[in-house]
């Protein structure tokens with residue numbers, strides 16, 4: 001089964017200009033989005049820098065998908081400003097975002113499960129050789145390049161001929177990250193890459209997020225897991241009901257504080273009170289807000 005273009009990462013092409021280190025690669029200024037009369041997102045300030053991981057956290061319905069859609073060119077903002085390397089932009093299609101080096105890796109990766117890993121690596125951007133009309137796929141070059149790029153990211157797979165569907169979810173995420181890097185992504189948006197993964201595989205994906213960051217990409221890491229965010233994040237933005245509830249540099253916030261923000265300390269206290277009215281629920285057994293652990297991966 002082939003997924004739509006909107007879920008691909010291939011084809012991101014760098015423009016010639018080189019960003020200065022203090023200009024944000026991507027910036028939202030007081031940005032927002034309404035769907036008809038539903039205001040899904042408003043008052044959003046966000047900056048993404050080269051070599052930094054910006055984590056966007058939030059519960060269901062907080063507005064994370066809407067934010068990704070604006071930055072990746074699927075939807076247009078209806079309020080505020082959107083800048084790429086200091087220039088105001090308004091993308092009409094994901095292709096325009098890709099042309100500016102903004103690549104998105106969605107949870108449901110754009111792969112063809114029965115095709116080999118190397119073939120998926122080049123899906124939609126196949127290398128060819130020979131003159132027209134006898135141009136044909138340059139299979140050897142694609143295999144060699146995919147192998148080199150994966151190794152450059154520290155991803156070692158036994159056999160690039162194996163169908164990508166036989167890889168673990170974590171490995172497939174890593175291949176998608178390496179592919180985006182190869183095709184010149186400057187900003188990488190990762191949509192809940194660890195959501196469906198176990199502890200060990202989440203750790204592997206976090207390692208490659210750090211590898212992408214170390215190669216100078218600006219990473220937008222969407223997650224609802226503060227523990228995963230804190231392992232790699234440089235900046236944390238917490239969305240709640242379409243607004244930015246918290247925006248903090250790593251040095252300004254502890255993991256406990258971030259976890260509390262995500263758990264919604266006040267809401268949890270209210271819920272605990274309500275539960276105390278229900279027979280059979282011993283509220284003393286419930287965790288304190290600060291003790292909440294949301295699927296934290298264990299350190300090695």
Ligand SMILES: Nc1ncnc2c1ncn2[C@@H]1O[C@H](COP(=O)(O)OP(=O)(O)OP(=O)(O)O)[C@@H](O)[C@H]1O
Nearest residue numbers: 035038039040058059060061062063064065066067
């Ligand atoms: N196309 C749409 N039309 C109308 N309302 C929408 C549309 N897309 C999102 N919304 C509304 O915007 C709000 C934010 O939704 P969004 O999907 O961005 O949140 P989210 O944080 O990604 O949630 P989830 O984690 O559940 O995907 C929600 O109230 C949602 O119902």
